Amino acid sequence: MRGVVIPISMVPGNSVIHRISPLPKLLLAGCVLVLSFSTRNPAILGALIVLGMVMVSVANIWKPFLRVMAILFPILLTLITLQSIAPAFPRPWTPIVSMGPFTIYQEGIYSGVTMVERATSMTIFALAAIMTTHPSDLFASLQKIGMPYVLNFILTMTLQLIPILQKEFTTVLSAQKSRGLKGTGFAAVLPSMVPVFVGAIERVQQLSISLESRAFGSSGAKTSYRSVKVSWVDYLLMLLTTFGTCGLLYWIITDPSLDWSRTLIFAPWLAITLFTLATIGFLIFVIIAIRVVLRA
Amino acid sequence: MSGEKPILEIKDLTFTYAGAETPALKNINLQIFEGEYVALLGLNGSGKTTLQLCINAVIPHMIMGDMEGSVTVQDLDTAEYPTRELAKIVGVVFDNPEFQLSQMSVAEEIALGLENLGVAVEEMNPIIHEVLDIVGLSGLGDRSPFELSGGQQQRLSIAAALAMRPQILVMDEPTSNVDPIGKEEVFAVAAKLNRERKMTVIMAEHEVEVMAAYANRIIVMDHGEVILNGTPTEVFSQLDVLEKAGLRVPQVTEMAYRLEHDRSAHWNSVYPVTTEEAFQRIAPLFGGKHD
Numbered sequence: 145m146r147g148v149v150i151p152i153s154m155v156p157g158n159s160v161i162h163r164i165s166p167l168p169k170l171l172l173a174g175c176v177l178v179l180s181f182s183t184r185n186p187a188i189l190g191a192l193i194v195l196g197m198v199m200v201s202v203a204n205i206w207k208p209f210l211r212v213m214a215i216l217f218p219i220l221l222t223l224i225t226l227q228s229i230a231p232a233f234p235r236p237w238t239p240i241v242s243m244g245p246f247t248i249y250q251e252g253i254y255s256g257v258t259m260v261e262r263a264t265s266m267t268i269f270a271l272a273a274i275m276t277t278h279p280s281d282l283f284a285s286l287q288k289i290g291m292p293y294v295l296n297f298i299l300t301m302t303l304q305l306i307p308i309l310q311k312e313f314t315t316v317l318s319a320q321k322s323r324g325l326k327g328t329g330f331a332a333v334l335p336s337m338v339p340v341f342v343g344a345i346e347r348v349q350q351l352s353i354s355l356e357s358r359a360f361g362s363s364g365a366k367t368s369y370r371s372v373k374v375s376w377v378d379y380l381l382m383l384l385t386t387f388g389t390c391g392l393l394y395w396i397i398t399d400p401s402l403d404w405s406r407t408l409i410f411a412p413w414l415a416i417t418l419f420t421l422a423t424i425g426f427l428i429f430v431i432i433a434i435r436v437v438l439r440a
Numbered sequence: 441m442s443g444e445k446p447i448l449e450i451k452d453l454t455f456t457y458a459g460a461e462t463p464a465l466k467n468i469n470l471q472i473f474e475g476e477y478v479a480l481l482g483l484n485g486s487g488k489t490t491l492q493l494c495i496n497a498v499i500p501h502m503i504m505g506d507m508e509g510s511v512t513v514q515d516l517d518t519a520e521y522p523t524r525e526l527a528k529i530v531g532v533v534f535d536n537p538e539f540q541l542s543q544m545s546v547a548e549e550i551a552l553g554l555e556n557l558g559v560a561v562e563e564m565n566p567i568i569h570e571v572l573d574i575v576g577l578s579g580l581g582d583r584s585p586f587e588l589s590g591g592q593q594q595r596l597s598i599a600a601a602l603a604m605r606p607q608i609l610v611m612d613e614p615t616s617n618v619d620p621i622g623k624e625e626v627f628a629v630a631a632k633l634n635r636e637r638k639m640t641v642i643m644a645e646h647e648v649e650v651m652a653a654y655a656n657r658i659i660v661m662d663h664g665e666v667i668l669n670g671t672p673t674e675v676f677s678q679l680d681v682l683e684k685a686g687l688r689v690p691q692v693t694e695m696a697y698r699l700e701h702d703r704s705a706h707w708n709s710v711y712p713v714t715t716e717e718a719f720q721r722i723a724p725l726f727g728g729k730h731d
């Protein structure tokens with residue numbers, strides 16, 4: 145089963161990025177999200193991606209980062225394929241080439257490429273924040289900026305549950321195989337899901353009794369063991385991030401020349417290449433994914 | 441013990457799970473005093489877990505069913521106090537170590553209960569250190585609970601319960617999912633708490649030899665009823681009753697029985713239950729020096 149569940153968790157390290165408090169990192173990830181959704185300019189989105197990659201380099205988390213992207217990126221590629229032939233864009237559309245029943249449109253390629261850029265830039269910053277922060281600090285920060293205690297707790301538990309259920313699934317599957325169950329295909333995977341699912345329910349019941357026995361759910365004031373310290377450096381960083389984002393937003397909103405959808409012309413060969421690469425990339429991913437799941 | 445007030449008193453307790461036809465507990469009457477180490481013996485399904493869930497009010501507050509009679513801990517009637525409000529009196533450890541843990545680190549696992557009680561943050565670290573020290577997990581505060589061995593996880597569960605300063609520690613087959621070395625560690629911690637801190641321990645367990653050595657009271661359950669209740673010596677001397685309930689006695693006790701039946705040894709109905717006791721009583725038969 146290894147490799148099927150996306151491993152998103154902290155990568156231990158001592159880089160500058162690791163040492164910054166989680167709050168500025170979360171803020172930056174949030175700002176990039178806002179920026180990415182407010183522009184379709186490929187150059188601005190590209191610049192955000194480059195900035196994100198600089199962060200990944202400084203934090204020295206390329207390997208785990210690429211492992212996640214290897215799964216995410218091929219899925220994003222479908223955006224280019226689908227958008228090219230059916231743009232989510234106001235008509236009129238400018239056809240570039242026709243292949244049988246399909247026509248690739250200029251606006252479609254533009255839309256597809258910028259959507260992929262958007263998703264990529266958001267993901268990079270979110271991953272950089274998650275992978276350089278101890279999960280407990282992350283949750284403590286989320287609580288600090290107003291996430292309710294119970295929601296926070298549910299999120300923590302869910303994150304804990306994923307690797308446990310994965311391990312249980314592997315155990316059950318190998319037990320069933322050793323009992324002579326034909327070990328390939330979904331026919332083998334499905335019967336293993338049932339005991340894992342039943343086990344999960346039992347686990348949650350038992351855990352809720354266990355938590356209640358430790359006064360979980362008491363009325364009365366609660367305290368919080370983990371706390372995030374925010375230094376003046378963090379405040380400065382947050383201030384800079386906010387100003388930078390506001391400036392960029394102002395530029396994006398007021399400068400109509402940033403809309404390149406009609407001016408950035410894709411040559412037919414480039415459009416076909418992009419379309420083909422995206423489609424092939426996605427298909428290869430699907431084939432590999434199916435094989436991994438079936439082999440598990 | 442006669443004039444003393446029991447820390448746990450169960451009166452005419454009968455409980456039937458919602459949807460079940462027969463009661464899981466039938467007319468239980470028990471008094472348990474501070475500092476006792478009580479072992480609960482009985483086959484699977486005899487009602488040990490159900491009885492233990494009544495002690496900290498999981499029954500009737502979290503599990504549906506029909507409860508008659510009363511359970512009182514430290515003068516508090518469990519019908520009136522939900523589980524979370526008894527956390528400072530009753531700590532519990534269940535059989536499956538992983539099902540009780542939920543936090544990112546050992547220290548946070550212990551802090552969870554303290555947070556719920558609203559203990560001040562400055563007071564938490566000393567408490568965490570203290571309870572980790574008691575259960576022998578010092579220095580593991582930053583580890584993930586899920587990286588620990590089964591025995592360590594159970595000791596962490598004990599530590600998490602201890603942090604809330606309970607007077608009663610209820611343990612439901614705490615070693616049934618733990619390797620042999622881990623079992624020893626868990627038993628040792630429970631014995632130490634009982635001996636050094638007067639902790640009242642109520643443990644369901646199948647290891648009769650271990651219980652004969654540690655417990656000062658044995659309660660035997662069968663089909664939801666308490667069929668025996670007394671010191672290890674009193675209880676294990678009732679071999680016929682235990683056999684009828686499908687239970688074993690310690691191996692030395694069994695040997696003492698056979699010596700009585702095959703070799704006409706006489707124990708005056710007081711059978712040895714630990715190796716040490718057996719040795720003390722058998723050794724003189726062989727003559728020679730002993731001191």
Ligand SMILES: Nc1ncnc2c1ncn2[C@@H]1O[C@H](COP(=O)(O)OP(=O)(O)O)[C@@H](O)[C@H]1O
Pocket residue numbers: 457458460464482483484485486487488489490491
């Ligand atoms: N949640 C439940 N719902 C219905 N019946 C239960 C439940 N838990 C236990 N029982 C029944 O209650 C009886 C006592 O079980 P239990 O207290 O778990 O025994 P033990 O811990 O000694 O193995 C058994 O007959 C069991 O089937």
Ligand SMILES: [Mg+2]
Pocket residue numbers: 485488489490612613
């Ligand atoms: Mg049980």
